[in-house]
Amino acid sequence: MAVTGAIRDAAFALRAPAKPRSLAWGERLLLALILGGLAALLLHQDWLWRWDQLLYDAQLQLLTGPASEEIVIIGVDEQSLAEFGRWPWRREIHASLxxxxxxxxxxxxAFDIIFAEPDPSNPRGDRLLAEAIGRSGNVVLPVLMEQRVQGGMPTETLPHPQFAEQAAAMGHVHVELDPDGIARRLFLYEGLGGSYWPHLTMVMLQVAGIAVPIYPEAVEKGTTRPGVWYRDRQLLIPYAGPPGHFQKISYEQVVRGDFIPGTFTDKLVLVGVTAAGLGDALPTPVSGYSHSMPGVEINANMLQALLTGGRITALDWRPVLLMTVLLAMLPMFAYPFLGPRNSLLLAATLFIGTLCLSAALLLLARSWFPPVAALVAISLGYPLWSWRRLERAVRFLEQELDDLHRQRAELAIHQGTDLQIAAAFLPHILPVQGWALLGADGTIRKQSGQVRTVSRLSSKDGRWDPASSSWTTPCETDGSTLVLFWAKGNEPGDDERSLLNGLARQLRGGESTAGHSTDLLQSRIEQVKAATRQLGELRRFVEDALSFMSDGVLVVDAFGKILIANERAALYLAGDPAAQISDSALHDYLQSVELQDGSSWDELLRKVLLEAGRVQCNAQHADGRDLLVQIAPLTVHGEETDALVINFSDISNLRASERKRSELLNFLSHDLRSPLVSMLALLELANSRKPDEAMGKLLERMRGNTERTLSLAEQFLQLARAENSDSYAFSEVDLVAVIWNAHEQVWAQAKASNIQLHNELQVEDAWVNGEGGLLERALINLLTNAIKYSPAGTRVTVHLSREGDRYRVCVTDEGFGIASESLPSLFDRFQRVSNPEHAEITGAGLGLAFVDAVVTRHGGRISVQSAPGQGSIFCFELRAVQLPVM
Structure with missing residues (x-):
């Protein structure tokens, strides 16, 4: 039996080393599969697409080079607009060109200008342009591919048949925009159904008779379907340089003949818009968002790429996936044979090598390989492998306790005081003239200020040496000592000694929290006790810090129980700063703080708890002071809201200043109106005396300017009243009556502009709590704007409906629309939509600011939806009130 047991023990000892090796190979394979799968997922989902594009844009700078001398751009620039007038021009000008x-x-x-419609006011110009196109025999016209509405049917805009019949060929000019708005790629073939158009630059080369490799069409004729937008042969645009890189001549110079003869002989000529104000420009990798590149120059870059064979293609997803997965998995099979330093070196080498591989493929093979997914996997591989090696050496409990001590050390209240900071600070509050840090042998390691000889060193806290007027304390475990030298004749009192003893404890790193028991379990128990004690200290520290804040602060759990409250919060809620309101129900103390703007505590608390949003609201205390209430969610475990932080800030002085400012603004506005009204009367009197024609025109101009100034003063008054909450007299108001009153006010204006007014009221009455006059003025402003910015023969509609506990009022027009970039600042003061096509429409830019102020003061929300040429929809929502049943 003894021999059998010995053999069994020996066999177990021989098998033991094989088990970790088997586990290591399994972990290695598992990590490799995880990293490979992660890289493939990142690649497939395009989560890192933006980072790949940043690298592509940076590498594309290496491909820039000189512009081809065979390509010349004729630009419709600011100089040309100044010469020939506003765009679009008469067709005779293009014929002259x-x-x-x-x-x-x-x-x-090749024209990068769309001639989609005839000019009904100038048919002669159309005829001259068509004849000029026919005489040239080498003119290429563009086909515009666009999707006018998000998710709508695609359309293609062709040149008018009068021009298309004379053109040598036609090609599409659509450039694909990436999700970040940068123009990096295009399709060589695009079209709807059977009309499958090659790109404009390909057609140019064909007309010019230049033999270059051209991609064949991928969609066979006869397989297309009407209404389907076909696109094929995507290429990345190899930009040769930034905007202005190609040779460009002003359009008006060419028309005037102001160029060197032979400039265009045997050249490839592109004609297009380069003026910034006409909007035919896109951000590119070589120009960025701040300086867009005109579309005609983008076409010039693509033309040069096709001419020189320098086009860039994105690698097919199969080789990209294979390379990415291999780069992600490779380190996991190499790290076990390398030490920590060499493993880090390998990771860095692979990281840099992947970047170089991507750049080399782009520069040498004109193929784009997106490397970021592989880089992320390589970056994660080394720490993951290191973590697994460490995890196998440390037990779970030890790891948790070490992590707890690390987090404790990161807290500012548990970190030891910096010696030099403390020594520089103490002379400001104590009569300290200098300090020195002495080693165990009494030699000075560091010193500052006046230093004297010390008779003997201290071995305990706070020893005072009267002979040298110095205070000494040990501050390091290596036996070093801090000595503070005081001014002669001074000796620290009890309070000063207490402060200095606290410094001594900080310099020694505070009290030890590690267990001293030789029993491992008992040592861990002592460490847990120390950690619990530290959490209590941290809570007391937070409570003490909150108690001295000038704002009232509450910490409330998710079920309405007050956990922490400082003295200021107790004063606001209980009327006594010494009141103990912790562990009480929050709603028992909210009656003394009344929210303004129609808000309620239940609504704010619901939004923070259920939507995890931050809210703030104006409030008034029972004693008359103005408060700003801010509520934020507090997350402790996971992503759920575990508690709320409520802050009460006294803004009474700020409110008083705002009221004074409003009074001053009202005074100035009223004071400005009186002389203007008088001036209008004088102008009317002067005009009644039948002045001559010149004087009459002058008086009319003065009258117009005075009326505009008076209107501006009136709008200032309205805006000042809307922004001054003290001027509101809230009562129950029927929005139906408000809508009809506003309708009557603007009816004459709409009639004069040949615009129909229509009301769609889904409710018979709509009662809200508000100021009827201001709400009516706000609606009039919206209707006036809708009429002003709508063409004749259209309709303006007011829609009223109820959605939940709110009424929704929308003003819809069929007007000119607003560009998306103008929407964020639409409600700012003096903000007007810039539209050169409708420059005759005037205004001060205060109407919508007034609407926003009124809706905000009523506790409502305002929104706008608009797009150029699609009209606008302005909506605001107000909380409904329930009238008592009589």
């Missing part, structure tokens, strides 16, 4: 170019005999002339 083609006649000038015909003398130069260029290989091909």
């Amino acid at each position: 083609l006649d000038r170019l015909a003398v130069e005999k260029p290989r091909v002339v």
